Amino acid sequence: MGHSRRWNAWLAGLVLSCASLPSLASHAIYTGRIGNSGITVVIESRNAVQRAIYSYDRYRTPIRLKPAFLHQTRDLGMDELDAAGLPIARLRFDVASFHRSTPRLTGTWTDYRSGRSLPLELELVAYLDYDEAWPDGAHPLLQAASSERFYFQVPMGGSAAAVGAIEVMQKSDGQRLQTLELPQPGCNRGMDTVQVVLERGRTQLRMAQTAHCPGAVFEWNPAEARFEDRLR
Known part of the structure; x- marks a missing residue:
């Protein structure tokens, strides 16, 4: 009985510890272009949700994208948010695979206000998995x-x-x-x-x-x- 109580206490402590820590995620880091503008993109995958930020190499100010379940959407897109958190543009990917097995991504960037679209091209430069990095x-x-x-x-x-x-x-x-x-x-x-x-x-x-x-x-x-x- 004493062993059972100790086991249950240890298990409860483990669950509490895991719940208080950030959940595991992977991060794919890309460089590429929107139209003729160089960009850097980071896409985080955590619990089937994709979150992302990107910045134009010219300005170097991170821009947030609205989190999305890309495997459940039809256009495989994420909304670009302004400083107030409102959607102003959309990044759409031809393939929603952010892993070493997909080293190149293509798609479009579309401005909601003007309707203007530009091609999106990205190359994977690093992939950070739960316990390792590529390249080392x-x-x-x-x-x-x-x-x-x-x-x-x-x-x-x-x-x-x-x-x-x-x-x-x-x-x-x-x-x-x-x-x-x-x-x-x-x-x-x-x-x-x-x-x-x-x-x-x-x-x-x-x-x-x-x-x-x-x-x-x-x-x-x-x-x-x-x-x-x-x-x-």
């Missing part, structure tokens, strides 16, 4: 949140791996300004690992803290022109 090594995963001057990346070797650093990238030239090493490895939440907030007029980068995930807060110091760890 760490790959920068673009974050959905950005600031006026910066966008952010987290180097990842697999979608389930803990995050050890945040890369601060300049929108003006695409160069890395700073690499922020985390005092403790943080939980991987995919494209939403890093949050950007304005606190007392200063930009902060935050990683959420939970019972199983150590948090992190970095704040922009204008005098030093860099982000500094606020928790140290």
Whole structure:
């Protein structure tokens, strides 16, 4: 009877622990073009749902797409959202397969206001599965949140791996300004690992803290022109 109680307690703790952690996902990273404009696209597949962001190489500002069950839709499309969360365009894929087995994607981008359509062409450059990466090594995963001057990346070797650093990238030239090493490895939440907030007029980068995930807060110091760890 005692063994049974211990087993049940262990099982309940395991279920609670798993429920509190981010669910497993895969991330496909592409480069390509919409019309003549270069873009970078990240597509996350989690629990049969696809979420995505993309950015124009010229502007380097991440743009969110509305989550979709692409295997259940007829046109295999995802709506592009503006800053208010309203759909303004649609990215449609000829094939909704975001895996190493489909290294090239084609489709169209259509502006809802004008009806103008442009061809979409993408090439797979990295695929981050639950416990491994292709090609081997760490790959920068673009974050959905950005600031006026910066966008952010987290180097990842697999979608389930803990995050050890945040890369601060300049929108003006695409160069890395700073690499922020985390005092403790943080939980991987995919494209939403890093949050950007304005606190007392200063930009902060935050990683959420939970019972199983150590948090992190970095704040922009204008005098030093860099982000500094606020928790140290």
